[in-house]
Amino acid sequence: KTRDEKFKSLVGYQIYPKSFKDTDGNGVGDINGIIEKLPYLNDLGIDFIWLNPVYQSPQVDGGYDISDFYAIDEMFGSLDDLKKLIEKAHEYNIKLIMDLVVNHTSDKHPWFIESKKSKDNLYHDYYHWVDASSEKMPNNWQSFFGGSAWTYDENLEQAYFHCFAKEQPDLNWKNPKMREDIYKMIRWWLDLGIDGFRLDAISHIQKENWDFEIKSPNGNDPWEPFMNVSGIEEYMSDIKTIFDEYGALTVGEASGVQSYQGPDWTNENGYINMIFELEHNCKIPDDPNNKIDIKGYKDTIIRWQTDMLESGWNALYIENHDNPRSIDTFGDGTIDSAKALAVQYMLLRGTPFIYQGQEIGIGNFPFTDINQIDVPDTHHFYNKLIEAGDTPEEAIKKAGLTSRDNSRTPMQWNDEKEAGFTEGKPWLAVNPSYLERNTEAMLADPASLTNLYKKLIDLRHNNEVIINGDVKFLNEKDENTIVYRRKLGDDKLLVIANLSPEKQELALEKNFKECKELDLGQKKQRKLTEKMILDPWEYRVYINEN
Numbered sequence: 001k002t003r004d005e006k007f008k009s010l011v012g013y014q015i016y017p018k019s020f021k022d023t024d025g026n027g028v029g030d031i032n033g034i035i036e037k038l039p040y041l042n043d044l045g046i047d048f049i050w051l052n053p054v055y056q057s058p059q060v061d062g063g064y065d066i067s068d069f070y071a072i073d074e075m076f077g078s079l080d081d082l083k084k085l086i087e088k089a090h091e092y093n094i095k096l097i098m099d100l101v102v103n104h105t106s107d108k109h110p111w112f113i114e115s116k117k118s119k120d121n122l123y124h125d126y127y128h129w130v131d132a133s134s135e136k137m138p139n140n141w142q143s144f145f146g147g148s149a150w151t152y153d154e155n156l157e158q159a160y161f162h163c164f165a166k167e168q169p170d171l172n173w174k175n176p177k178m179r180e181d182i183y184k185m186i187r188w189w190l191d192l193g194i195d196g197f198r199l200d201a202i203s204h205i206q207k208e209n210w211d212f213e214i215k216s217p218n219g220n221d222p223w224e225p226f227m228n229v230s231g232i233e234e235y236m237s238d239i240k241t242i243f244d245e246y247g248a249l250t251v252g253e254a255s256g257v258q259s260y261q262g263p264d265w266t267n268e269n270g271y272i273n274m275i276f277e278l279e280h281n282c283k284i285p286d287d288p289n290n291k292i293d294i295k296g297y298k299d300t301i302i303r304w305q306t307d308m309l310e311s312g313w314n315a316l317y318i319e320n321h322d323n324p325r326s327i328d329t330f331g332d333g334t335i336d337s338a339k340a341l342a343v344q345y346m347l348l349r350g351t352p353f354i355y356q357g358q359e360i361g362i363g364n365f366p367f368t369d370i371n372q373i374d375v376p377d378t379h380h381f382y383n384k385l386i387e388a389g390d391t392p393e394e395a396i397k398k399a400g401l402t403s404r405d406n407s408r409t410p411m412q413w414n415d416e417k418e419a420g421f422t423e424g425k426p427w428l429a430v431n432p433s434y435l436e437r438n439t440e441a442m443l444a445d446p447a448s449l450t451n452l453y454k455k456l457i458d459l460r461h462n463n464e465v466i467i468n469g470d471v472k473f474l475n476e477k478d479e480n481t482i483v484y485r486r487k488l489g490d491d492k493l494l495v496i497a498n499l500s501p502e503k504q505e506l507a508l509e510k511n512f513k514e515c516k517e518l519d520l521g522q523k524k525q526r527k528l529t530e531k532m533i534l535d536p537w538e539y540r541v542y543i544n545e546n
């Protein structure tokens with residue numbers, strides 16, 4: 001059976017449901033809100049939605065701590081609402097993929113509650129329990145959210161392993177019974193009619209032996225013992241078999257999978273359709289005095305594009321719910337910078353994702369107090385800064401800069417109260433930028449960022465060279481510009497973007513002979529020449545059609 005390659009031509013849109021649209025006035029977005037906004041998404045032109053977790057959860061980690069895989073959290077609505085969303089989305093020809101969180105569950109999941117009861121409980125082995133004492137944990141491994149990856153249980157005189165928060169115990173994939181329960185759940189959702197999954201933290205499901213020692217907990221990669229560890233192949237193959245059966249659309253969040261391993265994960269025989277690399281996010285500075293490393297970003301993208309060229313497929317993105325807003329990290333806060341960023345990534349080889357609010361240029365939130373922030377890892381970081389001697393002002397400046405809550409503020413629909421997100425009090429404050437940056441204002445302005453996104457989506461849908469063409473980077477050494485050529489047969493596309501707030505001189509290695517510039521809403525067209533002085537954030541796209 002040959003694989004359906006349709007996923008290559010699609011454009012995805014990521015919805016963080018808590019902050020998308022509230023219809024019942026409780027200040028939290030809901031499934032009905034997504035249904036209400038389907039016409040907006042349809043008008044943008046997107047082909048599928050990736051919906052962040054809506055499962056029943058104590059919400060310690062934005063719903064990534066699931067206490068019932070089969071239930072929708074009340075605050076988002078009901079299973080019937082979700083079925084309606086699937087149905088309505090399909091009427092618009094929009095697919096729906098959901099988060100698949102199977103590295104861990106909530107500590108309130110019945111399996112974990114059972115597993116804690118005794119060492120001979122049927123579910124004990126569903127998690128990683130290892131003998132320990134209150135003074136001595138099984139090893140020195142660290143969690144992603146800070147601190148030991150182990151939490152001790154006095155009753156059992158054992159500790160359980162968690163690579164995220166202590167409320168997120170890791171599932172034990174070595175246990176075949178546990179795996180069967182997960183596989184059953186995957187089928188259940190696909191049977192319900194969803195189109196696929198975004199596989200959360202999937203590269204961590206296999207762990208090294210517990211005696212594996214991390215050399216320096218503060219060194220480069222304290223997380224090595226659970227990053228794409230060998231043995232994971234068996235589990236991924238099992239999951240793939242199910243996905244193939246349903247023709248599911250799948251994207252893996254797989255940090256630790258190196259670019260040269262990308263093809264094995266995503267080619268015709270790979271486990272999933274495409275992969276999110278997380279490396280480029282490391283170029284975002286965590287100190288207000290440091291500048292973004294654009295060259296580092298560019299090198300990362302070039303490497304992933306090149307390594308996946310012969311086989312394999314990238315998921316393309318510049319923003320998600322785990323990072324601050326791209327307009328303020330990679331850009332300089334201006335809409336011009338957001339436009340250049342959009343153009344340079346949307347035309348690469350891969351399947352692009354747009355994160356809610358990115359298309360209207362929502363920026364980071366001007367946090368002044370730690371109490372404005374919900375997400376636990378920022379609190380952890382803040383407390384560490386205070387312990388190290390920072391004043392609260394200094395600490396919030398640094399912690400605020402990197403906080404995931406920057407991108408979790410409510411979606412901005414209009415210039416009315418709470419940006420049209422809710423009739424009540426939003427769970428996280430609305431970004432003050434909403435007066436200008438909202439979908440209503442942006443859609444009405446032909447030169448807006450939103451309308452540029454619409455054009456870019458349209459371009460992808462109408463030019464096969466963007467989908468299946470190869471990609472070759474020009475001017476690789478330039479610090480601030482990204483230039484690449486896409487080519488399919490005789491069709492060529494040239495993309496030029498200045499990712500800096502300064503003018504940049506560009507000496508093109510090779511010129512395009514007969515080409516025309518694509519109208520991407522700029523004030524003036526510009527002829528392609530071998531030497532060009534690019535304005536700050538200038539972007540140009542040329543096409544050579546035969």
Ligand code: TEU
Pocket residue numbers: 061062064065101144164200201202253255256278321322
């Ligand atoms: O993020 C996981 C994630 O970012 C790690 O897999 C990554 O490898 C690590 O931080 C090293 O950079 C996902 C979700 O996107 C996030 O919102 C959740 O908090 C997390 O999983 C836990 O489920």
